[in-house]
Amino acid sequence: MHPVTLAEGIVNVLYAASIFTFKWVPATVISLNGSESIVTDPTYSLQPITEPVSISQAADYLSSIAPSAAYEHFLVIWGIYVAFSIFISIILFAIVVYSIMRMRHIHHAEHDRYHHAAHAHEHHIDITPSQLRWDTIVQQANGEETSGWRVAILEADIMLGDLLDTLGYKGETMGDKMKIVNRSQFNSIDLAWEAHRTRNIVAHEGSRMVLTQRETQQTIAQYAAVFKEFGIIK
Numbered sequence: 001m002h003p004v005t006l007a008e009g010i011v012n013v014l015y016a017a018s019i020f021t022f023k024w025v026p027a028t029v030i031s032l033n034g035s036e037s038i039v040t041d042p043t044y045s046l047q048p049i050t051e052p053v054s055i056s057q058a059a060d061y062l063s064s065i066a067p068s069a070a071y072e073h074f075l076v077i078w079g080i081y082v083a084f085s086i087f088i089s090i091i092l093f094a095i096v097v098y099s100i101m102r103m104r105h106i107h108h109a110e111h112d113r114y115h116h117a118a119h120a121h122e123h124h125i126d127i128t129p130s131q132l133r134w135d136t137i138v139q140q141a142n143g144e145e146t147s148g149w150r151v152a153i154l155e156a157d158i159m160l161g162d163l164l165d166t167l168g169y170k171g172e173t174m175g176d177k178m179k180i181v182n183r184s185q186f187n188s189i190d191l192a193w194e195a196h197r198t199r200n201i202v203a204h205e206g207s208r209m210v211l212t213q214r215e216t217q218q219t220i221a222q223y224a225a226v227f228k229e230f231g232i233i234k
Contacts (some may be wrong), residue, residue: 133159134224134233141213142219149216150202156223157199160192163230188226195222 137159140152157174164177167186172175174196182187198219202207227233 014208118222130232141216147210153202153219156220157196186230191222192226195219
């Protein structure tokens with residue numbers, strides 16, 4: 001809103017409040033009381049208020065234009081009016097404060113929810129198919145089923161084969177591929193060999209092999225070191 005318009009609005013409100021306070025309220029009280037006021041006396045010349053007045057001056061002015069009985073009755077009514085107005089104002093102020101606090105609370109809750117949703121969406125986008133595949137393998141390795149441990153090792157070895165193919169190492173078997181690996185470009189090749197040997201035992205002996213979860217997790221950790229070197233997993 002324009003400053004001039006706002007100022008004019010404030011002046012109009014204050015003017016209306018002053019008319020209500022110093023003209024309509026006293027006149028209404030005097031009329032209801034049935035008292036005669038010197039304002040109704042044609043010989044009495046009522047001087048309008050043209051300058052700002054204090055509370056005491058306003059009270060003196062009201063006292064001068066109304067009979068004492070009417071003025072005293074007005075004071076009683078005015079006191080009730082003021083007390084009621086203060087009570088209503090306190091209630092309205094409390095409602096405003098509560099509404100502001102609720103709005104801020106809802107705003108923060110909405111902000112946190114949208115931030116969490118956006119973060120979760122970004123996190124979901126960052127997960128690659130290889131990472132999802134690896135997470136499944138880790139979940140199987142951490143499970144309670146021995147069959148899941150074997151499947152985890154076999155699946156991890158398949159991922160190792162896919163990695164070797166991607167790096168350009170060709171051969172009929174995994175062993176043939178790893179034999180031609182350039183060690184200067186494959187720092188974790190020894191871990192890959194150890195994990196692959198364990199995989200061969202698991203594949204050849206099957207359920208006859210006594211496989212512990214500790215051995216499973218150790219083998220999975222070896223595969224993980226290889227995949228992390230080439231950024232396949234985090």
